[in-house]
Amino acid sequence: VIAAPLAAAIVSIFVSSLAVLASNKSPFLAYKTMWEFGTEGGSLMEVLNTATPYYIAAIAIAVTFRAGLFNIGVEGQLRLAALFSAYIGAMFTLPPVLHVLAVFIIAMTIGGLWASIAAYLKVKRGVNEVISTIMLNSLAIGVTSFLFSKYFAVINEGSNNLSTKELPQSAWFPDLVPLLTKMGVPEQPGGSVNGMLLVAIALGFIFWFVVNRTRFGFELRASGANPIAARVSGVNSKKMIVIALVTSGAIAGLSGLPAVLGETHAYNMGFRSGIGFSAIAVALLGRNSAGGMAFSALLFGFLEVSSRALELIDIAPETYVIMQGSILLSSVIAYEVVRRLKLTLQSKELAKVVTA
Numbered sequence: 001v002i003a004a005p006l007a008a009a010i011v012s013i014f015v016s017s018l019a020v021l022a023s024n025k026s027p028f029l030a031y032k033t034m035w036e037f038g039t040e041g042g043s044l045m046e047v048l049n050t051a052t053p054y055y056i057a058a059i060a061i062a063v064t065f066r067a068g069l070f071n072i073g074v075e076g077q078l079r080l081a082a083l084f085s086a087y088i089g090a091m092f093t094l095p096p097v098l099h100v101l102a103v104f105i106i107a108m109t110i111g112g113l114w115a116s117i118a119a120y121l122k123v124k125r126g127v128n129e130v131i132s133t134i135m136l137n138s139l140a141i142g143v144t145s146f147l148f149s150k151y152f153a154v155i156n157e158g159s160n161n162l163s164t165k166e167l168p169q170s171a172w173f174p175d176l177v178p179l180l181t182k183m184g185v186p187e188q189p190g191g192s193v194n195g196m197l198l199v200a201i202a203l204g205f206i207f208w209f210v211v212n213r214t215r216f217g218f219e220l221r222a223s224g225a226n227p228i229a230a231r232v233s234g235v236n237s238k239k240m241i242v243i244a245l246v247t248s249g250a251i252a253g254l255s256g257l258p259a260v261l262g263e264t265h266a267y268n269m270g271f272r273s274g275i276g277f278s279a280i281a282v283a284l285l286g287r288n289s290a291g292g293m294a295f296s297a298l299l300f301g302f303l304e305v306s307s308r309a310l311e312l313i314d315i316a317p318e319t320y321v322i323m324q325g326s327i328l329l330s331s332v333i334a335y336e337v338v339r340r341l342k343l344t345l346q347s348k349e350l351a352k353v354v355t356a
Contacts, residue, residue, distance in 0.1 A: 008327065012330045038309075041186060041191065046305045054300055057282075058280075061248065069245065076144075081256050089103040089171050103257065107257055163269070164266045223240040281328045284332060287335070
């Protein structure tokens with residue numbers, strides 16, 4: 001259990017140190033600077049805000065992983081969902097809780113509908129979902145840019161930053177800082193914690209419970225582990241493919257809402273890109289488990305936030321990308337090595353029992 005992540009950590013630190021040394025800087029100084037900056041109160045809040053959409057998107061990907069599928073289209077699904085939820089959500093006003101729920105439904109519907117295209121192609125035409133979701137990603141990003149610039153954006157005089165109409169305050173997701181302050185957490189000037197963090201935690205629990213404690217979760221895992229055996233035992237594999245992909249798309253739609261509901265309260269040109277792609281790494285590193293993905297999302301968030309301090313010592317902040325990549329690659333290799341060692345040991349034990 002400990003050997004794989006420990007080996008991955010050692011390898012990733014070594015690779016990252018080589019990257020820092022290439023800049024003629026001290027790796028120790030770089031890590032010290034990142035740690036000191038990343039553990040400040042305001043930075044920790046920013047880590048939570050950064051990790052929240054990563055975690056939600058990673059859950060979306062993990063749903064398909066557990067079904068033996070691979071939804072690479074999360075990036076496109078969340079961008080389309082964010083655009084439509086911001087645009088349509090600004091058209092009406094409801095009581096606060098109902099308005100937020102309505103935006104949630106819009107986002108999940110758009111994300112699920114876009115993912116259903118890949119599900120249809122997989123079930124009816126036999127198109128590999130990896131290929132279809134990659135192509136749908138490009139299409140979704142193009143459609144989003146076209147609709148946003150031509151129809152959905154509100155042009156403000158004197159500003160080049162296009163944005164949809166701002167959502168009414170009834171659709172704003174509350175900041176958690178007042179709650180944390182009441183719990184004794186020191187208030188940080190200008191700091192905020194996106195309320196969607198609570199949604200992410202709830203989704204993580206629901207994902208764990210459904211996958212590990214329900215019949216649907218068992219059938220999902222069975223169809224992913226051995227589709228032929230699952231069909232023989234009565235599991236409708238095509239139905240599971242559709243449910244997994246559409247559910248994944250619906251959850252992916254929620255991963256764009258931390259920005260829309262809790263930060264900008266609109267969809268604008270500064271909408272954060274790359275969430276869906278980074279979430280793939282988060283899901284892989286977290287081994288598709290609720291707890292593991294939470295840890296990896298926080299790790300990626302910490303690296304992204306703390307790396308901003310590297311500029312203070314003349315190191316390119318993009319170095320954190322090398323850190324992320326080395327962590328992911330070394331983790332995948334380490335887990336695979338440990339898995340094969342376990343299989344070898346089990347084979348030897350079985351051979352001893354047979355020959356005894």
